[in-house]
Amino acid sequence: xxxxxxxxxxxxxxxxxxxxxxxxxxxxxxxxxxxxxxxxxxxxxxxxxxxxxxxxxxxxxxxxxxxxxxxxxxxxxxxxxxxxxxxxxxxxxxxxxxxxxxxxxxxxxxxxxxxxxxxxxxxxxxxxxxxxxxxxxxxxxxxxxxxxxxxxxxxxxxxxxxxxxxxxxxxxxxxxxxxxxxxxxxxxxxxxxxxxxxxxxxxxxxxxxxxxxxxxxxxxxxxxxxxxxxxxxxxxxxxxxxxxxxxxxxxxxxxxxxxxxxxxxxxxxxxxxxxxxxxxxxxxxxxxxxxxxxxxxxxxxxxxxxxxxxxxxxxxxxxxxxxx
Amino acid sequence: xxxxxxxxxxxxxxxxxxxxxxxxxxxxxxxxxxxxxxxxxxxxxxxxxxxxxxxxxxxxxxxxxxxxxxxxxxxxxxxxxxxxxxxxxxxxxxxxxxxxxxxxxxxxxxxxxxxxxxxxxxxxxxxxxxxxxxxxxxxxxxxxxxxxxxxxxxxxxxxxxxxxxxxxxxxxxxxxxxxxxxxxxxxxxxxxxxxxxxxxxxxxxxxxxxxxxxxxxxxxxxxxxxxxxxxxxxxxxxxxxxxxxxxxxxxxxxxxxxxxxxxxxxxxxxxxxxxxxxxxxxxxxxxxxxxxxxxxxxxxxxxxxxxxxxxxxxxxxxxxxxxxxxxxxxxxxxxxxxxxxxxxxxxxxxxxxxxxxxxxxxxxxxxxxxxxxxxxxxxxxxxxxxxxxxxxxxxxxxxxxxxxxxxxxxxxxxxxxxxxxxxxxxxxxxxxxxxxxxxxxxxxxxxxxxxxxxxxxxxxxxxxxxxxxxxxxxxxxxxxxxx
Numbered sequence: 001x002x003x004x005x006x007x008x009x010x011x012x013x014x015x016x017x018x019x020x021x022x023x024x025x026x027x028x029x030x031x032x033x034x035x036x037x038x039x040x041x042x043x044x045x046x047x048x049x050x051x052x053x054x055x056x057x058x059x060x061x062x063x064x065x066x067x068x069x070x071x072x073x074x075x076x077x078x079x080x081x082x083x084x085x086x087x088x089x090x091x092x093x094x095x096x097x098x099x100x101x102x103x104x105x106x107x108x109x110x111x112x113x114x115x116x117x118x119x120x121x122x123x124x125x126x127x128x129x130x131x132x133x134x135x136x137x138x139x140x141x142x143x144x145x146x147x148x149x150x151x152x153x154x155x156x157x158x159x160x161x162x163x164x165x166x167x168x169x170x171x172x173x174x175x176x177x178x179x180x181x182x183x184x185x186x187x188x189x190x191x192x193x194x195x196x197x198x199x200x201x202x203x204x205x206x207x208x209x210x211x212x213x214x215x216x217x218x219x220x221x222x223x224x225x226x227x228x229x230x231x232x233x234x235x236x237x238x239x240x241x242x243x244x245x246x247x248x249x250x251x252x253x254x255x256x257x258x259x260x261x262x263x264x265x266x267x268x269x270x271x272x273x274x275x276x277x278x279x280x281x282x283x284x285x286x287x288x289x290x291x292x293x294x295x296x297x298x299x300x301x302x303x304x305x306x307x308x309x310x311x312x313x314x315x316x317x318x319x320x321x322x323x324x
Numbered sequence: 325x326x327x328x329x330x331x332x333x334x335x336x337x338x339x340x341x342x343x344x345x346x347x348x349x350x351x352x353x354x355x356x357x358x359x360x361x362x363x364x365x366x367x368x369x370x371x372x373x374x375x376x377x378x379x380x381x382x383x384x385x386x387x388x389x390x391x392x393x394x395x396x397x398x399x400x401x402x403x404x405x406x407x408x409x410x411x412x413x414x415x416x417x418x419x420x421x422x423x424x425x426x427x428x429x430x431x432x433x434x435x436x437x438x439x440x441x442x443x444x445x446x447x448x449x450x451x452x453x454x455x456x457x458x459x460x461x462x463x464x465x466x467x468x469x470x471x472x473x474x475x476x477x478x479x480x481x482x483x484x485x486x487x488x489x490x491x492x493x494x495x496x497x498x499x500x501x502x503x504x505x506x507x508x509x510x511x512x513x514x515x516x517x518x519x520x521x522x523x524x525x526x527x528x529x530x531x532x533x534x535x536x537x538x539x540x541x542x543x544x545x546x547x548x549x550x551x552x553x554x555x556x557x558x559x560x561x562x563x564x565x566x567x568x569x570x571x572x573x574x575x576x577x578x579x580x581x582x583x584x585x586x587x588x589x590x591x592x593x594x595x596x597x598x599x600x601x602x603x604x605x606x607x608x609x610x611x612x613x614x615x616x617x618x619x620x621x622x623x624x625x626x627x628x629x630x631x632x633x634x635x636x637x638x639x640x641x642x643x644x645x646x647x648x649x650x651x652x653x654x655x656x657x658x659x660x661x662x663x664x665x666x667x668x669x670x671x672x673x674x675x676x677x678x679x680x681x682x683x684x685x686x687x688x689x690x691x692x693x694x695x696x697x698x699x700x701x702x703x704x705x706x707x708x709x710x711x712x713x714x715x716x717x718x719x720x721x722x723x724x725x726x727x728x729x730x731x732x733x734x735x736x737x738x739x740x741x742x743x744x745x746x747x748x749x750x751x752x753x754x755x756x757x758x759x760x761x762x763x764x765x766x767x768x769x770x771x772x773x774x775x776x777x778x779x780x781x782x783x784x785x786x787x788x789x790x791x792x793x794x795x796x797x798x799x800x801x802x803x804x805x806x807x
Binding site: 136316 | 473
């Protein structure tokens with residue numbers, strides 16, 4: 001229980017020192033921070049890490065998924081021969097639950113930050129402060145939780161071509177540690193709208209997406225920062241191998257990226273990331289397990305795409321009754 | 325501490341006029357509940373008796389008014405922790421989702437996201453156990469905040485003794501289990517999920533409003549500013565007996581959200597023994613709870629000694645963590661924080677006196693040598709009360725109750741406050757020491773299948789243990805829905 005905010009005189013002293021040097025620092029623009037994480041898992045039951053296999057069918061079914069992601073250097077800014085890893089380490093655990101009915105899926109994603117750390121410094125007159133986020137500082141954070149809805153518009157599970165659409169709404173949690181300075185939130189509501197496609201061609205699978213993120217935050221010209229709404233794109237392909245009885249191993253690459261509409265595919269406003277993924281999933285009727293592992297990194301390692309990333313997920317989903 | 329006789333008499337008088345019981349926080353749901361799980365079960369889409377998963381939720385809004393009250397002084401000499409004597413409105417609003425998943429046979433996982441918005445009287449200053457809304461235990465702001473209140477894994481190891489059914493409830497998957505069992509919990513939870521559970525299993529959101537009745541006011545259980553902890557609990561259930569032990573994390577600084585995970589260095593340990601019995605065919609239970617906190621916190625006598633040795637070591641000169649007092653003539657705990665210990669022991673008894681009426685007694689003595697680190701400023705507390713369900717008057721889903729609580733200061737704590745010191749919640753700049761007493765009475769009307777509207781009145785004497793202030797009246801209303 002807490003009665004009120006404490007007054008830390010060390011902090012006051014630090015502020016006073018900063019104030020004393022304000023004239024000299026006046027040319028520096030403080031970077032405010034933003035929602036850095038670019039790995040937004042698809043709904044539980046969607047198969048891929050970010051793409052969606054649109055396996056939406058049948059009566060009421062549920063799915064739950066725990067995904068962990070560890071990334072290195074997701075925010076590095078440079079200029080004038082300098083390099084600053086504002087966020088050098090980033091780790092999240094995402095817990096998501098989904099319910100699907102006939103051609104519709106509703107889901108809730110709760111991203112819980114485990115670690116954000118980096119280095120502070122000034123680049124091109126922009127002063128960056130490294131976040132300090134861990135389970136001690138943020139013991140109960142849920143950073144920008146989201147609720148989403150997906151719909152299968154054409155095709156059926158297992159068919160060569162399926163078309164769907166998805167919408168996802170991100171809401172700031174307003175927790176005391178869930179701040180822009182922590183690189184956990186934009187502090188505003190965001191939304192994603194995507195057109196989804198997927199298909200099965202024999203033992204091969206593919207999926208793709210094209211859409212946009214409605215993002216009010218525009219911090220241009222702060223390096224590495226959002227520049228308003230973005231175009232989203234991505235694709236995945238893999239081959240399925242039967243393993244044991246009622247299990248399948250699907251292996252393949254997954255790519256996704258984003259670019260600000262304000263500077264379409266411009267340098268500093270575009271990120272592209274890829275993972276080599278493998279997933280082992282139950283193929284029988286009823287509730288099934290899915291284990292997913294992915295490793296990769298930034299193909300265009302900027303705008304939130306890290307130098308490298310490792311992701312791991314465990315999923316319980318409602319089975320493939322009647323499918324495949 | 326035993327409750328004073330008038331409390332007992334009042335409790336029994338009330339009890340004789342009218343309650344039902346179940347078990348487990350945040351409160352079990354009856355079989356005919358209009359929630360999602362029961363709805364799915366009624367349509368043959370969910371098995372309540374052998375659940376793989378469940379989802380429950382609740383919404384609660386509590387609005388309270390504190391009219392002006394008499395006070396000989398307020399925030400004397402620059403102290404900052406007085407309850408303001410002016411009229412104030414306060415509220416809390418919470419929305420909670422309880423997610424449960426069976427991981428394997430005997431293994432369960434629970435995650436509970438919660439949204440809270442709150443505006444306490446006087447920034448939650450000026451009261452100990454008498455804080456009039458138990459939800460204020462959870463730190464929050466006017467702006468709604470979403471956080472993860474719990475994320476834990478539970479493993480149940482059957483030890484025989486016959487089988488019993490465990491009903492589907494929030495944070496409990498419907499299943500059958502051995503009556504004798506060892507339950508192990510690891511993760512992030514409220515220690516009140518497992519220890520000193522609420523009387524008669526009545527959800528606090530349907531029960532007494534005051535924080536004084538959530539648990540022992542003097543049990544300064546280790547937790548973050550919202551009342552949640554990380555750690556582990558082991559519970560052995562053996563027929564009519566249960567023994568529980570838990571080690572949990574304290575905050576890094578007293579009453580703050582940041583958690584110190586060095587459980588080998590700073591921790592809160594608690595041990596509880598419970599016995600369930602029947603008297604004249606009516607259920608009851610008795611518990612003894614002891615706790616030992618080893619945390620980075622200040623002793624009152626150390627703070628006083630530091631000030632007396634050097635008056636410059638006062639509330640205004642300390643550069644470490646402090647509560648912002650502007651009283652330069654007072655000691656401050658900021659100068660005294662180091663690894664210290666706090667111990668306490670409590671006793672609890674609940675007994676049905678009729679099929680729908682129950683009475684409870686609760687008392688705790690803590691050593692009172694160190695500052696509040698997580699819960700309330702009370703060093704000792706005693707409470708008694710009665711809860712009744714409305715079956716006797718034809719409204720079985722209604723709940724009514726009366727509670728009386730007294731909180732007490734240790735001599736060292738009183739001396740520190742007398743000198744003008746403040747702790748996390750109290751300190752008027754001076755004190756006329758007296759027990760802080762609360763009377764809380766409420767009635768909860770079941771409006772619809774899963775919607776309750778409650779009215780509540782509280783009378784608080786000697787707020788912050790100071791006879792120079794008060795009494796304080798608090799009027800409250802609550803809307804509570806479950807799904």
